[in-house]
Amino acid sequence: SAVISQKPSRDICQRGTSLTIQCQVDSQVTMMFWYRQQPGQSLTLIATANQGSEATYESGFVIDKFPISRPNLTFSTLTVSNMSPEDSSIYLCSVEVGSYNEQFFGPGTRLTVL
């Protein structure tokens, strides 16, 4: 298993600004994922972040808008750049641990953009 923490837990930001979300894992993991979720809705994968390589973005998400860093095997950041109200959502970090592709999730960052 893995214990994941995220900072901040929530934030209210102004349009046009940027927010960096941190994800810390209590063990070394190869694959980390960043998701977006509207309350009560499904998960939308933003990107996969592997240590030592560029993040792989899903269709509809670009690096300029959501730059990701993965400096080591226990940490990653996701930046939401030039925010608009449409970016208001819950952002989740998750990691894949073990031999069965199980994912463990962080508690999420609730972002509101005014």
Place this chain on the structure above:
Amino acid sequence: AQTVTQSQPEMSVQEAETVTLSCTYDTSESDYYLFWYKQPPSRQMILVIRQEAYKQQNATENRFSVNFQKAAKSFSLKISDSQLGDAAMYFCALGNTNAGKSTFGDGTTLTVKP
């Protein structure tokens, strides 16, 4: 491409009763894993149960069990003796090593009535 379909956006069950959540999937892989995740309101997503595709025996975790029909590509979750704490959004997910990431369904919101 992998797909996961949860056809029941919402379900409800009386406390102490049994409820079954449906999930169908599609994949071209022969070796894969299936999961049910639980996301309580405003709380962290957690793994409920896992099934390896090569195992014929249905997985069971206390009050949670699955009905895995490989030929039909069906993977339902049965919750017995439902408790108020079971109220949550449940996600069915499909993973395999080649894909490197899991595919999630749209979720089913379960309400437990006292």
